[in-house]
Structures are given as C-alpha cells and as structure tokens.
Amino acid sequence: MNDFLTIAMPKGRIFEEAVELLRKAGYKLPPEFDDSRKLILDVPEESLRFILAKPMDVATYVEHGVADVGIAGKDVLLEEERDVYELLDLKISACYLAVAGLPNTKMNDVAPRVATKYPNVAEAYFREQGEQVEIIKLNGSIELAPIIGLSDRIVDIVSTGRTMKENGLVEYERIVDVTSRLIVNPVSYRIKDGQIDELVRRLHNVVAVEEF
Known part of the structure; x- marks a missing residue:
C-alpha cells in the first residue's frame, strides 16, 4: 500500500x-463511492486510499x-493548530465563523461567558478585542447556550444563517471566512512529492477555472 496516496476526508x-472536485480534476472515483458507509475506501486504479473521518x-x-494529505475546513486548522502544511484553498464549503447571541443584549460586564466548539479561536478573538471572557466548550447545539442563559454570546460556524434565525439569535461580529483547504503531512510531502504535486496541480487547475 506504500504506493497509495492516503487522503483523509471529512x-x-x-x-x-x-x-x-476530484472528479472534475480527472480522478476516476466509482459511483458507489458516494453512498458507501465504509470508513476506508480504496481506489486501486488511481492509487488512492480515502479515510472518512469527523471534520475535527x-x-x-x-x-x-x-494520512498523507487531507481536506479540512480553515476553522478546524485555526482551532487545532496542527503540524501540517496548507497547500491549496479548494474554495469549497464556504462559510464563516461569527459571534452571535440574543438580539439587543449586552455582554455581562462582570463575568461574560462565550459558548463554542472553537475555544482557541474564540479566546484569541476576544483577547484581540481587549475583552476577557470565560469560554464554555460545547460540542453541539451551540445556539441553545444563550437561550437558556448558559452564555452571553456564542462563536459558531455560519453557512446560511438559518439555524441562528430559527432560534432567535442575531449575528454580532464576523470573525473569519472559512473554506476547505488541502493539507499535507510534512514527511509525506518529501517522500511522495510527485503524487502530491500532481494532486495539487490538477486540483488547482479546476479551482482556478471555477473561480474565474
């Protein structure tokens, strides 16, 4: 399997x-690839192995x-700060990180609390704003936190904004735009540079055309 390029995908x-995107780049992925429940998928004709994982x-x-390379959201890369190289902005799954809360409410002056599944990003953002807050780490249903009084604000991913609106929340600040990036293991980049450079070249050509 050493000649296979292993790609971690969320x-x-x-x-x-x-x-x-990979299909547009000329990689022949079988039709059943889309609906498979397997966590590891091999495509021998392309010398590719895929690992399906949670985004984080x-x-x-x-x-x-x-995994030699992976496709990860910029939000994950900012939060995790892993020792990987970022090779290419794939310009897919566009969204952004934002601060939100109940409408017409101010942050608590004494002990402001922020709920999020991005504690590092949230802490860094509020520190840059000169605000000291208590970060509450949650793994899901972040919108619930201000509604039940757990936090003054939340920091979360916004795609369409529909979930926030349906839960009566409003956006206060936009932190950073997010798209998915192609990342690589530093050692793999040296050992499998030919395969990885080819992958980057083919994906870059597709992204450049679609962006244009």
Missing part, C-alpha cells in the same frame, strides 16, 4: 463537494502520518 457536505479529526490523522 464526512458530510465537504466530502460531497470534494469528491465532485482530519488534521490529526494528517499530522500523525496515517
């Missing part, structure tokens, strides 16, 4: 858009070398 929306885990797999 499940869900990013996976679907990344597969479409992709950079970890790449950093530790079980």
Whole structure:
C-alpha cells in the first residue's frame, strides 16, 4: 500500500463537494463511492486510499502520518493548530465563523461567558478585542447556550444563517471566512512529492477555472 496516496476526508457536505472536485480534476472515483458507509475506501486504479473521518479529526490523522494529505475546513486548522502544511484553498464549503447571541443584549460586564466548539479561536478573538471572557466548550447545539442563559454570546460556524434565525439569535461580529483547504503531512510531502504535486496541480487547475 506504500504506493497509495492516503487522503483523509471529512464526512458530510465537504466530502460531497470534494469528491465532485476530484472528479472534475480527472480522478476516476466509482459511483458507489458516494453512498458507501465504509470508513476506508480504496481506489486501486488511481492509487488512492480515502479515510472518512469527523471534520475535527482530519488534521490529526494528517499530522500523525496515517494520512498523507487531507481536506479540512480553515476553522478546524485555526482551532487545532496542527503540524501540517496548507497547500491549496479548494474554495469549497464556504462559510464563516461569527459571534452571535440574543438580539439587543449586552455582554455581562462582570463575568461574560462565550459558548463554542472553537475555544482557541474564540479566546484569541476576544483577547484581540481587549475583552476577557470565560469560554464554555460545547460540542453541539451551540445556539441553545444563550437561550437558556448558559452564555452571553456564542462563536459558531455560519453557512446560511438559518439555524441562528430559527432560534432567535442575531449575528454580532464576523470573525473569519472559512473554506476547505488541502493539507499535507510534512514527511509525506518529501517522500511522495510527485503524487502530491500532481494532486495539487490538477486540483488547482479546476479551482482556478471555477473561480474565474
């Protein structure tokens, strides 16, 4: 399997858009690839192996070398700060990180609290604003936190904004735009530079055309 290039991919929306991008780049991925429930998918004719993982885990797999390259959201890369190289902005799964909360409410002056699944990003952002806040780490249903009084604000990913609106929240500040990036393990980049450079070249050509 050493001649295979192993790619870690997040499940869900990013996976679907990344597969479409790879196909446009000329990689022949079988039709059943889209609907498979397997966590490891081999495409021998392209010398590719895919590992399907949770979005937050992709950079970890790449950093530790079980995957040569990976596709990860910029939000994950900012939060995790893994030892990987970022090779290409794939311009897919566009969204952004934002501060939100209940409308017409101020931050608590004494002990402001911010709920998020991005504690490092949130802490860095508020520190840059000169605000000292208590960060509350949550793994899901972040919008619930201000509604039940757990926090003054949340920091979360916004795609369409529909979930926030349906839960009565408003956006206060936009922190950073997010797209999916192609990342690589530093050692793999030296050992499999030919395969990786070819992948980057083919994906770059597709991204450049679609952006134009």
